[in-house]
Amino acid sequence: xxxxxxxFQHSRAYRIRRFLNWFPxxxxxxxxxxxxxxxxxxxxxxxxxxxxxxFGIIFAAGTITYAISxxxxxxxxxxxxxxxxxxxxxxxxAAMNALLGILTYFLLMGKLTLDTxxxxxxxxxxxxxxxxxxxxxxxxxxASWFHVRERGVFGGIFGVLxxxxxxxxxxxxxxxxxxxxxxxxxxxxxxxxxxxxxxGIHGTTxxxxxxxxxIPAGILAIFFILDIFIxxxxxxxxxxxxxDTGDASSGEEDKPFRLGEILKKILTNKxxxxxxxxxxxxxxxxxxxxxxxxxxxxxxxQLSPEHFMREHWGLILMLAGVSGGIFAGVVSDKVFKxxxxxxxxxxxxxxxxxxxxxxxxxxxxxxxxxxxVAFMSLCVIGTHGMLSGTATMDFGGRRGAxxxxxxxxxxxxxxxxxxxxxxxxxxxxxWHYWPPFLVPFALIGLLLAIRIWHAYPNAKRKK
Numbered sequence: 001x002x003x004x005x006x007x008f009q010h011s012r013a014y015r016i017r018r019f020l021n022w023f024p025x026x027x028x029x030x031x032x033x034x035x036x037x038x039x040x041x042x043x044x045x046x047x048x049x050x051x052x053x054x055f056g057i058i059f060a061a062g063t064i065t066y067a068i069s070x071x072x073x074x075x076x077x078x079x080x081x082x083x084x085x086x087x088x089x090x091x092x093x094a095a096m097n098a099l100l101g102i103l104t105y106f107l108l109m110g111k112l113t114l115d116t117x118x119x120x121x122x123x124x125x126x127x128x129x130x131x132x133x134x135x136x137x138x139x140x141x142x143a144s145w146f147h148v149r150e151r152g153v154f155g156g157i158f159g160v161l162x163x164x165x166x167x168x169x170x171x172x173x174x175x176x177x178x179x180x181x182x183x184x185x186x187x188x189x190x191x192x193x194x195x196x197x198x199x200g201i202h203g204t205t206x207x208x209x210x211x212x213x214x215i216p217a218g219i220l221a222i223f224f225i226l227d228i229f230i231x232x233x234x235x236x237x238x239x240x241x242x243x244d245t246g247d248a249s250s251g252e253e254d255k256p257f258r259l260g261e262i263l264k265k266i267l268t269n270k271x272x273x274x275x276x277x278x279x280x281x282x283x284x285x286x287x288x289x290x291x292x293x294x295x296x297x298x299x300x301x302q303l304s305p306e307h308f309m310r311e312h313w314g315l316i317l318m319l320a321g322v323s324g325g326i327f328a329g330v331v332s333d334k335v336f337k338x339x340x341x342x343x344x345x346x347x348x349x350x351x352x353x354x355x356x357x358x359x360x361x362x363x364x365x366x367x368x369x370x371x372x373v374a375f376m377s378l379c380v381i382g383t384h385g386m387l388s389g390t391a392t393m394d395f396g397g398r399r400g401a402x403x404x405x406x407x408x409x410x411x412x413x414x415x416x417x418x419x420x421x422x423x424x425x426x427x428x429x430x431w432h433y434w435p436p437f438l439v440p441f442a443l444i445g446l447l448l449a450i451r452i453w454h455a456y457p458n459a460k461r462k463k
Contacts (some may be wrong), residue, residue: 019144024230025082025138026161028090028223032134034164034172035097035216036062039124040291041173042104043207044298049107052295054117055308056424059291060417061121062128065285067413069132074406075259077133078399081233082141085133085402087224092130094220099123101213104197108206121261135388135409136402143393143401148246148457152333152340159325159385163318164291170314173212178305180208186306245398246457262400267341271455272395272404272446275387276411279343281445285351285414286380288438290317293373299342300431301311309370317381320374324382332386340391341452350450352442354379356453358435383445388412394457415441 010018025108041060043055049443050058077085100123106112111121178184179192196200201208232238294313297303300393304309328343336342354376361368386407396404419437426433438442 011450014235014240018235020230021145021232021238022138022142022157024223024226025086025141026157028086028220028227029134029138030091030161030168031216031219031223032093032131032166033162035093035213035220036131037166037169037291038173038212038216039100039120040211040294041170041177042212042274044294045177045207046104046107047211049121050116052299052428053424054120055228056420058120060125060420060424061258061289061418062124064137065125066128066132067410067417069129070136070406070413071408073129073132074136074403074410075262077136077140077402077406079259082139082402083135083231083233084229085137085140086231089130089133089137089222089447090224093127094217094224096123096127096130097213097217099345100127101210101217102137104210106291115299120356132406132409136405139389139405140402141233143245143396143398143449144242145244146245146393148394149333149338151393152329152331152338152386156326156385157328158389159381160295160322162381162385163321167314167318167319168216170294170317172314173216174190174311174314176212176215179210180211182207184195186311204336215444226381229249238332245393261458262403266396266404266407267402269395271452272392272407275391275395276408276454278348278445278448278452279384279387279408280411280415281348281413281448282380283417283424284441285355285376285415285420285438285445286384286412287378287416288419288423288434288441289373289380291420292427292434293369296427296431296434297366303366309366316370316374316375320378321381324378324380325385327378327441328382328386329390332390338394339454339456340386341449341455342395343386343402344383345449345453346443347383348446350374351379351383352439352446355438355442357437358438362432362435384412395455397457 039055039059043050060344064103073085080224101121103123138161158391175189175192176195178186179188180193180199180201183199195400199208199211234242236242294310296308297310298314303313309316324347328347332338332340354372357370357372358376361372388405392405392408393401396402422437423434426437
């Protein structure tokens with residue numbers, strides 16, 4: 001965002017410190033994704049030890065827990081600040097990933113005496129409780145650092161961070177799984193070779209899939225320490241002056257936090273509630289594509305492990321998400337004058353078209369489906385970054401940003417839970433039920449996005 005288009009001027013020192021604030025925070029958020037979606041990578045590696053229905057139940061248990069957790073962690077983050085929230089998320093998720101690694105070790109060693117689905121569901125659900133601190137923390141912190149006129153660009157950044165996290169989860173996770181196999185199925189790069197020797201895997205007779213959980217746990221522990229020393233909740237804590245960000249909290253900077261007042265303000269806001277319903281559809285579509293395509297590619301298309309779409313699914317999602325996030329942010333701020341609804345409507349309209357096309361190309365050349373799911377990912381991540389990452393700050397305001405994103409992201413993961421249970425069952429019956437399941441949610445999301453086409457936060461209308 002060009003400073004000249006803002007009602008104030010950011011100094012170069014401020015912009016540098018803001019970058020140093022959100023960059024490690026953003027990477028922590030991205031690596032939380034790695035510690036969340038590594039379950040999908042592990043499922044493919046474990047094969048029959050974790051069936052599709054098992055995976056659907058485990059993932060649904062985690063995502064429903066994640067959704068409900070926002071009712072607690074959103075208001076809690078508004079009260080205690082984003083820094084403490086991201087620290088809690090990083091530490092807790094690191095611990096739970098370590099436990100998931102231990103559980104996977106005992107499963108592969110044949111020493112697990114517990115019910116596999118139940119054990120994974122419990123630990124993964126606790127992991128997802130701590131994961132829910134991530135989104136509310138990043139929005140809470142950045143609500144004080146970005147003016148409403150800059151937040152479309154931040155929405156693009158938010159989409160980029162999500163995309164990086166997906167890349168870490170799928171491509172780094174896949175690389176870890178391949179490097180820790182007893183019998184290597186693909187050509188290994190020098191990092192994977194180094195990993196095999198460092199971890200003592202060379203010459204073993206058993207796949208060591210547990211490292212797909214242990215490595216993210218270690219990375220999150222490192223970023224937990226970095227955030228302690230680098231992250232600041234507000235500009236004033238970093239030696240700069242706080243400023244009016246022009247959102248729904250303008251003029252309320254000195255008011256104490258009162259949960260009842262914040263909840264009433266958010267729960268009676270028709271725009272926020274509409275965004276929550278749109279994001280419910282986003283949860284169905286995003287994860288209905290992201291998680292089930294690699295399983296489809298392995299099981300139905302029977303693509304080899306070295307096939308580009310299997311080996312680099314995370315890279316494809318990252319490129320799509322980065323493109324979608326930047327496109328949505330720039331178009332929102334530059335074309336629609338910081339309105340979020342028009343961008344969501346355009347992207348949802350595209351998703352509807354692509355979801356319908358999926359029905360007709362499922363048995364065609366695999367490249368057609370690959371192109372469609374890549375463009376759907378572009379649209380859905382762009383929408384998610386714009387609504388969960390940006391509109392929550394606009395309409396919730398700085399004082400209620402975490403509570404607002406908690407409500408909205410909670411709906412995202414209610415949608416995720418619905419698709420997890422539904423598609424786990426439907427794809428077991430027949431993979432041809434997969435695309436038709438997605439179409440109604442794309443249509444509903446489009447209609448709801450049109451309803452908020454002209455929405456602005458109140459503070460903007462006063463300017």
